[in-house]
Amino acid sequence: MSNLSYLFIAFLITWIVIAGYLWMLGRQVQNLKEEVESLTEGTDIGADIPERAARTELDSTVVGGRQG
Amino acid sequence: MKRAVGQISILIWKDLLTEVRTKDLFGGMFVFAVLTIVTFNFAFDLTGVNRAPSGSGALWVAFNFAGMLGLGRSIALERDRGSLDGLLLCPVDRGTIYLGKFVGNFLFITLVEVISVPIFAALFNINVFQLSLLLVLLLGTVGFAAVGTLLAVMAASTRSREVMLPVLMFPILLPVVIATVRATTLILTGQTADLGPWLNLLGAYDLLFLLIAYVVFERVVEE
Amino acid sequence: MAINRPRSARKSNGGMMLGLLAGVTLAIGLYLGLVYAPEDAVQGNAQRIFYIHVPMAWVAFLAFFVVFCAGIMFLWKRDPIWDQIARSSAEIGLVFTTLVLLTGSFWGRPIWGTWWTWDARLTTTLLLWFIYLSYFMLRAYAGERDRAARFSAVIGIIGFIDVPIIYMSVDWWRTLHPGPVFTSSGAAMPNSMLLAMLVCLLGFTLLYAYLMVLKFGIEQSKDKLLDYQYALAEREAEGAVTA
Numbered sequence: 001m002s003n004l005s006y007l008f009i010a011f012l013i014t015w016i017v018i019a020g021y022l023w024m025l026g027r028q029v030q031n032l033k034e035e036v037e038s039l040t041e042g043t044d045i046g047a048d049i050p051e052r053a054a055r056t057e058l059d060s061t062v063v064g065g066r067q068g
Numbered sequence: 069m070k071r072a073v074g075q076i077s078i079l080i081w082k083d084l085l086t087e088v089r090t091k092d093l094f095g096g097m098f099v100f101a102v103l104t105i106v107t108f109n110f111a112f113d114l115t116g117v118n119r120a121p122s123g124s125g126a127l128w129v130a131f132n133f134a135g136m137l138g139l140g141r142s143i144a145l146e147r148d149r150g151s152l153d154g155l156l157l158c159p160v161d162r163g164t165i166y167l168g169k170f171v172g173n174f175l176f177i178t179l180v181e182v183i184s185v186p187i188f189a190a191l192f193n194i195n196v197f198q199l200s201l202l203l204v205l206l207l208g209t210v211g212f213a214a215v216g217t218l219l220a221v222m223a224a225s226t227r228s229r230e231v232m233l234p235v236l237m238f239p240i241l242l243p244v245v246i247a248t249v250r251a252t253t254l255i256l257t258g259q260t261a262d263l264g265p266w267l268n269l270l271g272a273y274d275l276l277f278l279l280i281a282y283v284v285f286e287r288v289v290e291e
Numbered sequence: 292m293a294i295n296r297p298r299s300a301r302k303s304n305g306g307m308m309l310g311l312l313a314g315v316t317l318a319i320g321l322y323l324g325l326v327y328a329p330e331d332a333v334q335g336n337a338q339r340i341f342y343i344h345v346p347m348a349w350v351a352f353l354a355f356f357v358v359f360c361a362g363i364m365f366l367w368k369r370d371p372i373w374d375q376i377a378r379s380s381a382e383i384g385l386v387f388t389t390l391v392l393l394t395g396s397f398w399g400r401p402i403w404g405t406w407w408t409w410d411a412r413l414t415t416t417l418l419l420w421f422i423y424l425s426y427f428m429l430r431a432y433a434g435e436r437d438r439a440a441r442f443s444a445v446i447g448i449i450g451f452i453d454v455p456i457i458y459m460s461v462d463w464w465r466t467l468h469p470g471p472v473f474t475s476s477g478a479a480m481p482n483s484m485l486l487a488m489l490v491c492l493l494g495f496t497l498l499y500a501y502l503m504v505l506k507f508g509i510e511q512s513k514d515k516l517l518d519y520q521y522a523l524a525e526r527e528a529e530g531a532v533t534a
Contacts, residue, residue: 003337003401010340010397014347014390018498021386025505032512039519215449222442226432235428236446239421240453243460250464265463273456280452284445287366291438 072164079155079168080175083142093176097138101184104130105191115192123192124252128208128245130184135177135212139220140233142173147224152289162286166217170278173220174213181205194256200263201255207270208248214274215240218281222288243273306504313497320494323487340398342487346495348391348416352454354384354499355419358426359451362444371514374440377447378430379506383499385423391416411462418457422450436517 087093108126113119146152155165185205189196216237223232251266324342331338357380365373395413396406407413426443433439480488 003335006337006397006401007339010394011343013393013397014343017386017390021502022505025502025509028509029505032509032516035516036512039516039523218445218449222429222445225434225438225442226429227434228432232429232432235425239418239425239457240449242418243453243456246460246464269456269460269463276452276456277449280449284366284448287441288445290441 072161072167075160075164076168076171079165080172083169083172084175087176093138093142094179096141097134097176097180098183100137101130101134101180102187104133105184105188109191119192120194120256121253123188123194124256125249127185127188127252128249131177131181131209132212132241132245134180135209135216136234136237138176138180139173139213139216140223140230142176143220143224144229152221156289162289163282165289166282166285169221170213170217170281173217174209177209177213178205181209196256198255200260201252203267204248204251204255204270207267207274208244210274211244211270211277212241214278214281215244218285218288221285243269247273306501306508309497309504310501313494313501316490316497317494320487320491323483323490328484328487329481334402337398337401340394342491343495344391344394344398345488346492347387347394349492350495350499351384351388351391351416351419353496354380354387355423355447355451355454357503358384358447362447365440365444366448371440372511374444375507375510375514376503377440377444379503379510381423381426381443381447383502383506385420385427387499388416388420388423392420409461409465411458411465414461415454415458419450419454422446422453426450436514 105126108122108129109115112122112126143152146155156162185196185201188194216233219236219240220233223229223236226232247266247269251263251270254260254263254266320342324339328339328342330336358377361373361377361380364370365377392413395416399408399413400406426446429446430439430443433442
């Protein structure tokens with residue numbers, strides 16, 4: 001294997017892992033959104049969320065969805 | 069200060085007394101250590117001229133494994149009998165409890181070493197009776213017991229405690245392993261000139277982690 | 292009910308900006324490293340792995356430093372937010388440490404002829420990897436949330452302080468008992484290489500920051516979710532009792 005092949009593989013692995021990790025994080029955000037949806041369905045607990053929640057994308061989207 | 073020393077002495081005395089009555093720990097640790105050394109004889113060539121380096125490695129691996137065994141069991145026994153909880157109910161400073169446990173563990177492991185080393189010397193015809201070796205044993209065991217006591221208490225509260233303790237201990241204790249094995253090899257081969265840095269490393273490690281464990285122990289045992 | 296939508300939207304926009312900034316910086320840095328910087332005279336093109344290997348190693352240790360600080364803060368202040376920071380940083384750190392080990396092997400193989408060597412830097416990184424691993428094993432086996440947080444904070448603190456000691460001991464082990472000697476090219480880096488390295492360093496640090504923002508948000512939401520679930524369950528239990 002030439003030097004270039006090693007370089008290529010190293011870069012490939014790196015970007016695959018980083019991209020994969022980012023994708024995993026995106027999935028976690030998605031799953032959390034769904035869980036909050038199912039939990040706050042038919043209750044008024046969801047309305048509390050913006051007050052005490054941190055400013056996360058998840059919370060704003062959920063509240064926005066309910067209010068919209 | 070004097071009260072703390074008194075409390076620590078009581079703690080140590082309690083552990084020693086328990087051990088003398090039940091003989092739970094020492095026998096197992098000792099046999100395990102000697103068996104490990106003997107097994108190493110077959111794994112590596114401990115009969116040749118170069119047996120000192122391999123020998124010191126074998127010795128310290130044996131002590132590490134036996135030590136972990138003893139630590140794990142001693143804390144597990146305390147938990148299962150509820151004596152740790154009882155101890156925590158007493159109005160004793162948590163750091164003091166840690167020191168008491170630390171000294172107790174240190175004494176047990178040292179006892180195992182003190183008896184194993186002459187056996188090792190006899191089996192492999194290596195002269196071990198040098199003062200510097202005693203110092204290395206001391207410093208190494210202090211470091212091992214200091215970190216081990218803390219980690220053993222943590223591991224004992226987890227689901228898979230027998231696995232958890234070695235997993236936690238091996239990375240953290242690596243400097244002690246390297247330093248003690250190297251120092252022992254230097255002593256056994258008569259090259260004591262280079263001993264200084266290793267002893268300094270061990271000393272610094274011991275002080276540092278004793279301090280950290282003393283401070284942190286309270287947060288570990290609170291429930 | 293008034294929504295904090297403008298504020299949270301701004302926060303998430305800020306996060307995305309950070310991610311964009313990281314991506315752009317990395318792109319520039321990689322161009323510099325792969326195209327602009329000259330080929331190494333001794334090591335050839337494989338040397339360019341350095342432009343991702345070194346910055347990721349920096350991030351791995353930076354992440355561990357954050358775990359260390361957050362651990363101290365958590366043990367001291369007992370605020371769960373510190374544990375959320377700690378475990379987020381630990382996960383990112385583990386990912387990057389893994390990458391450092393892998394890219395290091397792919398750099399070592401063509402240059403040294405071996406996939407692995409027990410020199411101080413690689414060995415310490417391997418130990419760091421194991422400490423990260425024990426961090427998560429401890430969390431997994433500790434049972435309840437608070438205990439997992441406390442215990443892993445202790446490991447984070449002890450582990451971080453231990454890392455330089457591990458490095459020293461392995462280094463002395465090698466020098467006082469010499470094995471095969473691998474030296475990186477002693478010549479000073481030409482400016483173009485230095486520039487590429489610095490830009491990549493910045494890029495990966497920004498990437499770390501972006502991943503932290505993402506992961507921290509996730510962990511914080513996870514904790515809140517658990518809290519709400521407990522509150523719900525309690526509410527139901529009370530209702531059942533009083534009914």
